[in-house]
Amino acid sequence: MGRPALVVALTGGIGSGKSTVSRHFEKLGVPVIDADLIAREQVEPGAPALDEILERFGADVITPKGGLDRDRMRSIVFENSTKRLQLQQILHPRIRSEMQLRLVQLDTPYAVLVIPLLLESGQNSLADRILVVDIPEVHQIERVQQRDGLKKTQIEQIIAAQVDRQSRLAAADDVIRNDGGLHTLEKAVEQLHRHYLDLAEQRPISG
Numbered sequence: 498m499g500r501p502a503l504v505v506a507l508t509g510g511i512g513s514g515k516s517t518v519s520r521h522f523e524k525l526g527v528p529v530i531d532a533d534l535i536a537r538e539q540v541e542p543g544a545p546a547l548d549e550i551l552e553r554f555g556a557d558v559i560t561p562k563g564g565l566d567r568d569r570m571r572s573i574v575f576e577n578s579t580k581r582l583q584l585q586q587i588l589h590p591r592i593r594s595e596m597q598l599r600l601v602q603l604d605t606p607y608a609v610l611v612i613p614l615l616l617e618s619g620q621n622s623l624a625d626r627i628l629v630v631d632i633p634e635v636h637q638i639e640r641v642q643q644r645d646g647l648k649k650t651q652i653e654q655i656i657a658a659q660v661d662r663q664s665r666l667a668a669a670d671d672v673i674r675n676d677g678g679l680h681t682l683e684k685a686v687e688q689l690h691r692h693y694l695d696l697a698e699q700r701p702i703s704g
Contacts, residue, residue, distance in 0.1 A: 503607035506624030508615040512640035606697035629669035
């Protein structure tokens with residue numbers, strides 16, 4: 498065991514299409530490690546991170562079943578940047594450790610880490626390449642409204658709390674423009690898949 502020869506961090510703003518892209522990588526046989534899924538595991542009842550959140554934020558953010566009230570927490574952290582930072586300080590180191598743990602168990606040419614807050618959390622060092630899924634902000638808002646039923650003002654708060662589009666694109670090694678249909682998006686993933694396999698083959702495997 499070591500880790501894949503190439504590690505690609507997939508990121509993008511809310512509603513950009515990261516999940517669609519990562520699912521297609523999975524269909525192509527690429528291991529995908531998703532920071533959001535790990536974050537959900539970290540706040541299950543009984544998890545140490547949830548105990549720390551309870552201590553820091555109080556019982557208001559815990560559901561009657563003992564899990565995290567995600568809607569309540571979302572409204573708190575997007576209205577208060579200090580609270581948002583506190584939550585990130587609890588979750589991000591744990592998510593990073595778990596991603597690293599899962600990476601070293603893989604024996605594949607390359608793997609994809611889905612990290613929505615890659616640049617915001619300074620987790621760039623986990624990856625060899627950064628892949629950004631890019632979408633115009635007007636489409637972002639439409640997609641999130643349809644998907645999550647959030648108000649436009651809530652979505653704008655979330656977008657404002659994330660790294661701006663220009664900074665994200667400036668940090669990218671590769672970009673998928675998600676302004677066409679699903680077929681176009683999948684073709685772009687397949688093209689990058691071949692590219693990443695070629696790059697992985699050229700890299701020495703670290704042990």
